Amino acid sequence: MNKVLPSLLAVLIVSGCATGPDYQRPDIDLPQQWSAQTGPAKSADVAGKRWWSLYADPVLDKLIDEALLNNADVQVAAARVLEARAQAGLTDADRYPSVSASIGVNRTQSTLRGSFPRPADLSRTQNSYRATLDASYEVDLWGKYSRASEAARADLLSAESAREAVRLSLTAQIAQQYFALIAADAQEAIARRTLATRSETLALNRKRLESGSISEYELYQTVAEEANIRAQLAALTESRVKAESLLAMLSGRSPRDILSGNVVLGKPAAVQEVIVPAGLPSELLLRRPDLAEAEQKLIAANARIGAARAQYFPSVGLTAYLGSESTSFSNLFTGPAGIFQFAAILTQPIWNANRIGLGVDISEARRDQALAQYRQAVANAFKDVRDALASQTASKESLNAQSSRSKALESALSQAQLRYNAGISSRLEVLDVERNLLQAELAKADAELASKVALANLFKALGGGWGKESDVTTAE
Template identity: 45%
Template sequence: MSGTKLVLTTLVASLVLAGCASVGPNYQRPALDTPASLGNIATQNKLAAADYISWWKSFQDPTLNSLLDEAAANNQDLVLAAGRIEEARAVAVGTNSNRYPSVDANLSASRSRTSENAGKLGAGANPVSKDFQIGLTASYEVDFWGKLARADEAARARLLAQEANRGLVQSSLYANVAQTYFSLRAGDAQLALADSTLKTRQENLRLQQKRYTAGAVGELDLHVAESETAAAEISYAQAKQAVSNTESALAVLLGRSATAITQPVIARGNSIDGLYQQLTVPSDLPSDLLNRRPDILVAEQNLVAANADIGQAKSQYFPSVKLTTTAGYESRVFQDLLNPASLLWNLGASLAQPVFRAGAIGAVVAGAEARKTQALAQYVQAVQGAFHDVHDALNNTAANEQVNAASERRVVALKDSLRLADLRYKNGYSSFLEVLNAQRDLFQAQSSLIDTKRAHLSSIVSIYKAVGGGWTKPESLASK
């Protein structure tokens, strides 16, 4: 039998011997008590079939779409998640390679001299010798107990967990960008309102100064006008500050440079009112939507890996069997190296059975089982957290809609109150303080209405985030 045929025969025989069942528990998804539906929204807003992959397009704002594309291309959290996927993939490939034979080619040459006074040489023997070798060495661990198969199962599960984790990062990123954009447009509206109010207060102060000079009003009215103007200046400065901070926060989410973060320039699209007019509520919320939620997938794949680790640990109780073989040529003369008479080969097998480890293997098994218990708890917590997130998002959406409707009615009523108060003041039936009170109440109501619209838009985004919207499962996870 030639050396090459001998190596191949040995490897094939080893692979045939490896078809044994794996020790340790096979994974089964935990049975949890979950509702069939995530709940319904009692809403006056438009209901629509949801696109959970690209939900932000329902707001019909090309600028928002562009910002989300920029974030997906440049955000460093996504870059970090992608790097972790590649690392996990490399580990999985390396772990899987252990299930196959390793074959090495060897070529060596040596020259040595033996002492003539050591009594090791025969009469007339040359003390200087040469040796040339060429051949193949193969080794293989027979996976009788599934140790290597369980290691491969765990590594693949951890790779899937990293792929799902990237989806979690992406889903959170899209939600954060959209909600920050809504905050920016609400901040722009607050700044415009503060600017308009400041101008009104400044005009009031100018008129009161004239009236005070003419003796038509007292010093109290003048000081009240001055106070209200100063308050409007404070509101304007705070609104401007909030817009600048929001722009910088959005620049970070978009993955822009340090210079662009310190001097942010963020494009604007629809106003907060325009965005609110496009608001739609997803009409279909079956509970199996949560099967696409990435953090649940991460938790389950970590549980799969922990379950496989138990099999790896238990396999250490059983013997390990390794096969080795070498085939090649050896000669002391290089020209005769490939001569059939220079052929050499050997076969080897070893079996190692742990006898006494002072409880070390049991400790490894106990540790693996404890980690599975932790992974199971984390999986249950992930499912509980998902339903909690959906509940709160639906509850907040319903509450924000009611608050918004009441806020709009309040603004309308306060506008009429201001009109009447101004009319009474001009006709001498009331003091200027009544007008200022009406202006102050209207400003606060209009500011609150802007924030309510922002909160309502954000709660809709929270619904999509709660069901894992904003990412597409890779094929490796599609059947999970």
């Protein structure tokens, strides 16, 4: 025993040596900081990850809170976190000894025709009672189990990041669909007002035709325009209904609520342009939940290479039991019935048709896949930010242009109506201006939607709000 203890101590010391490779974050050519953006700006209070508070719409806040609580994708992601946490605990359990207790009885009968005669005083039937406390443990010499635990912990962090990515994506989707519904509702109202005007004009022209003031040609033009508006209204109504259904589904509502389509709309304030100030380090983007998820997957794949390589080396298994054994149950727990055993076994793979080598190759190939996916995710993230910033600028310019166009066409319609009433121009000129005004008003509603969606896309691309008043500015 005196020789065994130093040997075991040496084994336990060696067990601290784990096979590599150790994880290092890949070198990626990142820009040093964000490009500067110019323009009048003031501080904006971005309340942590509740970036949608910039919209200043309590109805939207309530919808997002409802979705984060009830949305099925969020619930699935949360359940996956629980699964990964349990799996990490299960993997960690392999690093510790297992202890169990057993008690059993055995009754046997010996043959009378065997090679060895039985003593006359020995009963042919024997009873045996046994109670033991059993323990087993495999010494983690080369980090097989510690690397597996490292991979399992990375899987857990990956699942948590995936949950946050789902939540971030959902908040952006809710905001986008909410404003899409507002835009669809506004466009439908515009079309209904235009249809009412066209219907009145059609009724008036029918009377004018009867009195001979206009020709059938002018009447048919009015009929065609009125029918065209009715067709546009039907399409806009369909878009509104679909937007209501999608928003209700994203909010996690019941099938009955989805069918009813009862979605309350608020009156959001004008959206300000968010300025990402120069000087912020570009590494800030690496906190995006989808990038964190991709990196944790890379860490897990890297750790599993070490677990696979550890299979090449010897393993030491320790087993022991302590208990009692007796032919009589009444004597089972007496001193003379005591038994114990301690055993150690050293196992070294010699030939297994290259199973271990192929397992290492598989792990390395999966690590290479995870590395490529991580690099691509980082590249996509910077692309998303650049595109989102460009969309925000373009949507602001488009909204200003469409607003100017709509005002100009309103004035042009008044002038065209005056010219028609004075007999200077035909009804066709008035109809042409009315048609252009309708399209301009619909386009303006689309531009307002685009400006609000651009803000959601920007914060989704950036991974949420900064949470500090000095980190984000808004341009009026």
